[in-house]
Amino acid sequence: MSRRAVITAATVGSVLALAKPAAAAPGADAKTAAALIDRDQLGTAITKSSEGRPVTLRYAMDFHERLSEWLRFWWANAPASWIAPFEVQTAGATPDGQTFVLTGITYTRADRRYSGFDARDRDARYWATVASLYYHFPTVALTDTQVRVTDEHAGFTGSPAQIAFARAALANVWQDASADWEKAAERAIRSSGREGSVTSRAGWTNFTRATLRRGLGTEL
Structure with a gap:
């Protein structure tokens, strides 16, 4: 297909x-x-x-x-x-139907099943997938074995969780552990052919999209 x-x-x-x-x-x-x-x-x-x-x-x-x-x-x-x-592994949803708990994603290749994302592994695919969630949702809570996503409007909020994600993604996907995470994120945005501050709505969108593609190995 x-x-x-x-x-x-x-x-x-x-x-x-x-x-x-x-x-x-x-x-x-x-x-x-x-x-x-x-x-x-x-x-x-x-x-x-x-x-x-x-x-x-x-x-x-x-x-x-x-x-x-x-x-x-x-x-x-x-x-x-x-x-x-492909399949999505989940630990469930909250009773109000507004929080989803993700634990994994699998795909097939040559009739075998492989992991595209595992919430237990902090590899590049992990941070790429978290970036894809932040592209669509502002609240993404990480634990050792789960990723909890809450239904809200997407965008940069400046929350400690978002900033912690950006630092981790820069270190693990972009290999840039600079103390100034905003400038490091803007370098990542420029490397994807775009411009803008990561703290703006457009910049956050560009950063999370670029991190997804780089982390999954499909960066242009």
Whole structure:
């Protein structure tokens, strides 16, 4: 399957996934329940537990669509040798459907399954994937085995977590551990052919996109 076909299929899959909301639970607040949907996929990627079992999670509708868009973005910037089908490993979602817990992403190549992201490994792919999440969401919490993503509008907030991510990404993806992380990030942005301050909305977008591509080995 070509990468274009995969991305097109993912888009169609995410639209179909939003077509029919889940029924409200007995006694639940009607407005809240109507806004939640049960899904076993993000785009066309099956969601599975860390043990490999298919899982269905409850999401806020807009959040599910934005997560699907994030995954299409990650996949579109992955190496061309990675092919579908691919799966997302998760430790679940919060009851309000607005936080998703990511633990891994796998893809296939030559009929074998490989890891494209593992929340336990702080390698370049790890920071690339965290960058792709920061491209779409402002709040990304990291633990030793999980990445927790919360549904909010994307952009640079200057939070300690965002700055810690930028420093780690610069050191591990860009091999630039300069004390002045802002200037180091701007050097990374320039190396991708763009300009701007990393603390601006456009600069943060450029930095996270460039970090994703460099970390996955698809930098132009």
